[in-house]
Amino acid sequence: MSATPQRRRRSRRLAFAALAVTAGAGTLGAVALPAVATTPAPASGDGRTVDVQLLSFNDLHGTLEPPQGSSGTVTERQADGTTKAIPAGGVEYLATSLREARKGKQFSITAAAGDMIGGSPMLSGLFHDEPSIEAMNKMGLDVTSVGNHEFDEGRDELRRMQYGGCHPVEGCYEFDKTFEGSKFPYLAANVTDEKTKRPLLSPTFVWKKDGVKIGFIGVTLEGTPDVVTAEGVKGLKFGDEVETINKYAAQLQKQGVQSIVALIHEGGLPASGAYNYDCNVPGAGAGISGAIVDIAKNVAPSVDALVTGHTHQAYACNIPDPAGQPRTVTSAASLGRLFTETTLTYDRKTKDIVRTAVKSPSAANHVVHRDQPKAADMTELITRWNALAAPIANRPQGFISADIPGRGSSAYEKPLGDLIADAQLEALAPADKGGAQLAIMNPGGIRADLAYKAAGAEGDGVVTYGEAFTVQPFTNMMNVVDLTGAQLITALQQQVSGPVNGANPKILQVSKGFTYTLDMTKAGADRIVVDSVKLNGEAIDPAKTYRVAMNEFLAGGGDGFTVLKEHKNKLVGASDLDVFNAYLGKHSSETNPIAPPAADRITVIK
Numbered sequence: 001m002s003a004t005p006q007r008r009r010r011s012r013r014l015a016f017a018a019l020a021v022t023a024g025a026g027t028l029g030a031v032a033l034p035a036v037a038t039t040p041a042p043a044s045g046d047g048r049t050v051d052v053q054l055l056s057f058n059d060l061h062g063t064l065e066p067p068q069g070s071s072g073t074v075t076e077r078q079a080d081g082t083t084k085a086i087p088a089g090g091v092e093y094l095a096t097s098l099r100e101a102r103k104g105k106q107f108s109i110t111a112a113a114g115d116m117i118g119g120s121p122m123l124s125g126l127f128h129d130e131p132s133i134e135a136m137n138k139m140g141l142d143v144t145s146v147g148n149h150e151f152d153e154g155r156d157e158l159r160r161m162q163y164g165g166c167h168p169v170e171g172c173y174e175f176d177k178t179f180e181g182s183k184f185p186y187l188a189a190n191v192t193d194e195k196t197k198r199p200l201l202s203p204t205f206v207w208k209k210d211g212v213k214i215g216f217i218g219v220t221l222e223g224t225p226d227v228v229t230a231e232g233v234k235g236l237k238f239g240d241e242v243e244t245i246n247k248y249a250a251q252l253q254k255q256g257v258q259s260i261v262a263l264i265h266e267g268g269l270p271a272s273g274a275y276n277y278d279c280n281v282p283g284a285g286a287g288i289s290g291a292i293v294d295i296a297k298n299v300a301p302s303v304d305a306l307v308t309g310h311t312h313q314a315y316a317c318n319i320p321d322p323a324g325q326p327r328t329v330t331s332a333a334s335l336g337r338l339f340t341e342t343t344l345t346y347d348r349k350t351k352d353i354v355r356t357a358v359k360s361p362s363a364a365n366h367v368v369h370r371d372q373p374k375a376a377d378m379t380e381l382i383t384r385w386n387a388l389a390a391p392i393a394n395r396p397q398g399f400i401s402a403d404i405p406g407r408g409s410s411a412y413e414k415p416l417g418d419l420i421a422d423a424q425l426e427a428l429a430p431a432d433k434g435g436a437q438l439a440i441m442n443p444g445g446i447r448a449d450l451a452y453k454a455a456g457a458e459g460d461g462v463v464t465y466g467e468a469f470t471v472q473p474f475t476n477m478m479n480v481v482d483l484t485g486a487q488l489i490t491a492l493q494q495q496v497s498g499p500v501n502g503a504n505p506k507i508l509q510v511s512k513g514f515t516y517t518l519d520m521t522k523a524g525a526d527r528i529v530v531d532s533v534k535l536n537g538e539a540i541d542p543a544k545t546y547r548v549a550m551n552e553f554l555a556g557g558g559d560g561f562t563v564l565k566e567h568k569n570k571l572v573g574a575s576d577l578d579v580f581n582a583y584l585g586k587h588s589s590e591t592n593p594i595a596p597p598a599a600d601r602i603t604v605i606k
Contacts, residue, residue: 048349049354050348054214054342055108056307056342057112057113057332057338058265058309059115060335061117067335067336071407071448073086077272077276083273089335091381096372107346111216113145113307115310120132126469135378136182139375142205146187154231167179189248200236203218204248213258215259218262218263218264221264222238225238226500226559241266260304261305262303265309268291268329270314270315279315289503296329301322301325301327303327311504317329326356339365340363399462399589399590402452416471422512423579424576425511439549440508447470448470475577477552478550478579480571482569487564491508491561494560497525506560513536
């Protein structure tokens with residue numbers, strides 16, 4: 001879920017240098033960065049094949065410090081079939097892991113599959129993700145695709161992340177320092193300007209060293225406009241992933257680049273949540289499903305590996321290409337908790353990757369353990385930015401009596417989702433604030449758990465502004481709108497049906513008094529038991545009009561809730577973050593903290 005904060009909407013236009021678009025073998029679309037990572041040197045070594053190490057990760061979301069609660073663990077499958085939760089993540093450890101993995105490797109590339117920024121905790125989000133770009137520069141990221149969250153603040157801000165310059169409104173955050181931008185290219189092959197028809201950013205990148213050439217194509221999901229506010233993607237077109245990759249793969253081959261990797265911000269759903277689950281094992285429950293499967297089956301055989309993301313899942317699978325050859329499809333979960341290591345066997349004669357049933361690129365996910373040394377440069381970076389954020393971040397907002405699960409909860413109804421919806425209803429229920437009768441909240445907008453004791457805790461049970469910001473980082477403006485009962489029921493049905501949510505339900509979090517039954521034994525829209533939908537114990541009347549509070553992302557039809565765009569009589573209120581903080585302050589104290597809600601508003605039949 002993405003949004004453009006009100007504080008970020010003030011008019012801004014960065015002075016970008018014009019992009020020269022030239023014809024010839026060295027250029028594919030708009031390019032403002034060198035197309036080569038290193039200066040080529042004469043080929044070394046006598047062997048015909050060499051191993052190229054590809055390290056990759058995805059969906060970092062500006063998470064510099066170790067993520068809290070259940071969001072900060074990965075599930076590991078044990079030899080006896082049981083599972084174990086392992087604390088993981090944090091760029092101090094991710095940088096160490098990547099640097100250790102590169103040791104002794106003549107050829108090593110580090111790539112990512114989008115959502116490096118956006119939806120970020122306060123340490124990065126407060127500074128428009130400049131700290132995260134700096135961190136990725138330092139840890140040696142070579143290339144990444146864009147993801148949907150790179151568009152949270154619009155195209156101009158994304159370009160600033162690429163090319164540098166201080167924020168057009170807030171200026172420079174550190175004295176006598178200008179933001180340099182990313183040293184790695186952002187690839188956006190399927191994102192074009194509606195007027196010029198040209199790619200917004202470079203579509204491809206070629207990595208070269210000692211005669212070895214690996215080409216990269218970067219795309220985000222075609223459905224990005226469905227999961228980003230309209231303002232964030234205004235004037236942009238998002239093309240089909242397969243068509244775009246195949247187009248640029250052919251162009252790379254014409255340039256003499258035969259080894260190609262696609263960085264795709266779209267993903268799949270493995271049968272197991274364990275990062276080390278073997279999704280290639282045949283049998284019941286094995287394998288992977290989701291959008292990436294059809295993409296992988298149709299991307300041209302000339303592409304040798306697919307690095308994916310978006311679903312925040314962990315997998316390292318082989319999915320046959322259209323020619324029937326095995327091809328790796330990988331994802332490293334999210335928030336820097338894992339990284340993937342893939343071995344690409346490069347044939348110097350054919351300049352291609354060896355991919356046969358015997359010599360297929362091998363890939364595995366590795367845990368970013370927290371019991372290893374911290375990278376000193378990342379510690380310095382975090383300390384420096386924390387000092388700048390401290391005056392705001394450490395302000396207490398309220399108190400909780402225990403962990404309140406949110407992002408890390410696998411349940412359809414999340415206790416933190418209920419708390420957020422209650423806060424929104426209370427703020428917007430007064431007649432002069434909109435007269436809301438109920439509130440709905442999209443689950444993707446809940447970016448973290450509320451942990452009772454944070455790392456380096458400022459005090460058990462204290463919720464600081466920084467922690468609240470991490471939960472609600474988008475600063476969406478609240479809306480109160482008119483919806484009919486029939487439209488409300490349709491919205492509930494769109495949670496579990498349609499092209500966006502059919503295979504991956506997005507269950508809206510609801511305020512107190514709003515109840516219904518979700519029957520997962522049925523299919524599609526029939527999963528909503530219509531007679532069970534009630535407000536304060538009274539059945540929803542399809543013909544009646546209700547005042548409903550929601551954030552502007554939902555009101556714009558985000559996450560596939562197209563019926564919500566049909567609202568009337570909109571009133572704009574305070575931001576979701578301000579509403580949440582006000583609720584915490586009003587309803588809690590050190591001696592009377594907020595307890596986790598019971599999460600008993602949605603009855604689930606499985």
